[in-house]
Amino acid sequence: MLIKIKASSECKEHEVSDEKFYRSRRSFITQSVPAIAASSLAPGLLLSACDAKTASDTPSSDPASKASTPKADTLTPYQDITTYNNFYEFGTDKADPAIHAKNFKVSPWTIRVEGEAKHIGTYALDDLIAPHPEQERIYRLRCVEAWSMVIPWMGFPLADLIKRLEPNSKAKYVQFETLADAKQMPGLRSTVLKWPYVEALRLDEAMHPLTLLATGIYGKSLLGQNGAPIRLVVPWKYGFKSIKSIVAIRFTEKQPNTSWNLRSPREYGFYSNVNPTVNHPRWSQKKERRIGEFRKRETLMFNGYEEVASLYSAMDLKKHT
Ligand SMILES: Nc1nc2c(c(=O)[nH]1)N[C@H]1C(S)=C(S)[C@@H](COP(=O)(O)O)O[C@H]1N2
Numbered sequence: 001m002l003i004k005i006k007a008s009s010e011c012k013e014h015e016v017s018d019e020k021f022y023r024s025r026r027s028f029i030t031q032s033v034p035a036i037a038a039s040s041l042a043p044g045l046l047l048s049a050c051d052a053k054t055a056s057d058t059p060s061s062d063p064a065s066k067a068s069t070p071k072a073d074t075l076t077p078y079q080d081i082t083t084y085n086n087f088y089e090f091g092t093d094k095a096d097p098a099i100h101a102k103n104f105k106v107s108p109w110t111i112r113v114e115g116e117a118k119h120i121g122t123y124a125l126d127d128l129i130a131p132h133p134e135q136e137r138i139y140r141l142r143c144v145e146a147w148s149m150v151i152p153w154m155g156f157p158l159a160d161l162i163k164r165l166e167p168n169s170k171a172k173y174v175q176f177e178t179l180a181d182a183k184q185m186p187g188l189r190s191t192v193l194k195w196p197y198v199e200a201l202r203l204d205e206a207m208h209p210l211t212l213l214a215t216g217i218y219g220k221s222l223l224g225q226n227g228a229p230i231r232l233v234v235p236w237k238y239g240f241k242s243i244k245s246i247v248a249i250r251f252t253e254k255q256p257n258t259s260w261n262l263r264s265p266r267e268y269g270f271y272s273n274v275n276p277t278v279n280h281p282r283w284s285q286k287k288e289r290r291i292g293e294f295r296k297r298e299t300l301m302f303n304g305y306e307e308v309a310s311l312y313s314a315m316d317l318k319k320h321t
């Protein structure tokens, strides 16, 4: 099993595993400032357990609360996060991953570091992540299918690992690859995507302090269906960029392939930033259904993480989707 590393901060809340207690202490509201949970705090403190807003109630009874006004962000229950999943290697139905990843073997686990970096090679996962204290980050996850969740991740900034790997001056992108083990993953029989699943970021996106490598949810190790033992979380991009169960990290000079872009470039751009002004060719992206809620809510530019806007200041995001 993974060696769980305690945070060096004084914060001990991640040790609490009881969801009710966790939620009563940790549920937070954002009322008029929907992105407060992630954008108003200094980088590095973003949404650490110690900084999240706590509240005794959510404003769901607020009569002024309409689809057009920002609503509170309440943590999605652990049960929903772990049973409503997209992980096509385990099947395309939302319920498939929890069923078929039940016995997913995540130990031993190695990650190949390849391409334009000083420290290429194959590493035991524990060696790769050992120097990085675990932090908690509460992020919204917006799927391109127009549903969303609020997930308390455990993990550490991808930037911290990348710095140790020392990409060279040619490195402009980072590509990630998911395990493709037909013995464990019945979904690989499907031709819906080319396997292994690959995703990629521009290096500056990968280095952004919001970009996380996650190893847990609600203070517990990730389950197979959520991308155990380690997965990417890029909260301002559609969920499919947040690749699961990573076995390779590759630094490249040219823009790498990504699975969904290969499948349908018209529908899934390389950047895939959450953008309510650019509809999917087959549906609107203006609104989303937060899992557990009835009424749809407005989708926010960059999923509300507007501090990333400067990464794209030179780009037309209606063209570079
Ligand atoms: N390897 C792999 N990673 C993946 C996927 C997948 O099918 N395979 N699905 C993506 C999609 S579409 C979403 S919305 C998120 C869902 O993450 P969750 O199930 O942990 O909420 O994982 C992403 N990462």
Ligand SMILES: [Mo]
Binding pocket: 086, 142, 143, 144, 145, 238, 239, 240
């Ligand atoms: Mo998704």
